[in-house]
Amino acid sequence: MEQDQRIIVGVYHLSKTFGRHFSLQDINLQVVNGEFVFLVGPSGAGKSTLLRMIYMDDVPSSGQVVVGPYISTKVKRRTIPDLRRRIGIVFQDFRLLEDKTVFENVALPLKVAGVGLGDVKHRVTDILMRVGLYHKRHDFPHELSGGEQQRVAIARAVSNQPSVLLADEPTGNLDPVVTRSILELLFKINAGGTAVLMATHDLDLVKSFGQRIIYLESGRVVKDKDMIYMGDLRDKLAGSKLSEKAERLSDHDITGDGGQRR
Numbered sequence: 001m002e003q004d005q006r007i008i009v010g011v012y013h014l015s016k017t018f019g020r021h022f023s024l025q026d027i028n029l030q031v032v033n034g035e036f037v038f039l040v041g042p043s044g045a046g047k048s049t050l051l052r053m054i055y056m057d058d059v060p061s062s063g064q065v066v067v068g069p070y071i072s073t074k075v076k077r078r079t080i081p082d083l084r085r086r087i088g089i090v091f092q093d094f095r096l097l098e099d100k101t102v103f104e105n106v107a108l109p110l111k112v113a114g115v116g117l118g119d120v121k122h123r124v125t126d127i128l129m130r131v132g133l134y135h136k137r138h139d140f141p142h143e144l145s146g147g148e149q150q151r152v153a154i155a156r157a158v159s160n161q162p163s164v165l166l167a168d169e170p171t172g173n174l175d176p177v178v179t180r181s182i183l184e185l186l187f188k189i190n191a192g193g194t195a196v197l198m199a200t201h202d203l204d205l206v207k208s209f210g211q212r213i214i215y216l217e218s219g220r221v222v223k224d225k226d227m228i229y230m231g232d233l234r235d236k237l238a239g240s241k242l243s244e245k246a247e248r249l250s251d252h253d254i255t256g257d258g259g260q261r262r
Helices: 047-054 078-085 100-112 117-130 146-158 177-192 203-209 233-241 242-247
Strands: 007-017 021-032 038-041 062-068 089-090 164-168 193-198 212-216 220-225
Touching: 007 242, 021 047, 021 220, 038 047, 038 146, 038 177, 038 203, 047 164, 047 193, 078 089, 089 117, 100 117, 100 146, 117 146, 146 164, 146 177, 146 193, 164 177, 164 203, 177 193, 177 203, 193 203
Parallel strands: 038 193, 038 212, 089 164, 164 193
Antiparallel strands: 007 021, 007 062, 212 220
16 A cells, blocks of 8 residues: 655745845745655756755745744744754765764764663664664764765764755765765665655756656746656666766776765
């Protein structure tokens, strides 16, 4: 029996202006439980601004965002931290705490949420094993490659078991081989039931996966076609252009995720 669909994120007639300029104009979209959605558009299209509206780091000039019981036009600032615990957020620049180990970075949201130390240890251990970084648990961010840092950032984002993961250009600074591994991880998280909304400017990266793509251009949704692939999305990586690019790179050709290979 198929899982009943529930709206996890709803955006309704949302506009955002800066002076006389629209950064977003009359945006309408919904993301349901278990869905994987690519938000595609060139730099400056408004992707990051839209994601900020969804996790309520900024407020719309008009319209509203609904995330579970939280409505942007009614939410109180003191309840925003509670909202953030329901949403996982991953950025292009990782945003890890440099003075904390991998384990401590992933554990931080759980500690803030008041999870007991025993449960924190168990959950962080489980997450790090799932993302393949348990052996790096005592390392600091500067000791990791770019791809490893992004995996830590993803692990931290899902540590509170959010209903939706927002990923803002999570592969933007990574080479094709590492990009493929990050996408595989995101697909795995999605297969576990977490909805994913991933922003990217790279249409070639995503169009072969057969998943829903929302096209954003000059602050407007210009196309939103639901293309549902019935099967494991990770299987689609083998036939994608990304995989072709990755296969042309051997280990000695790759200088690293961000310039250095470790």
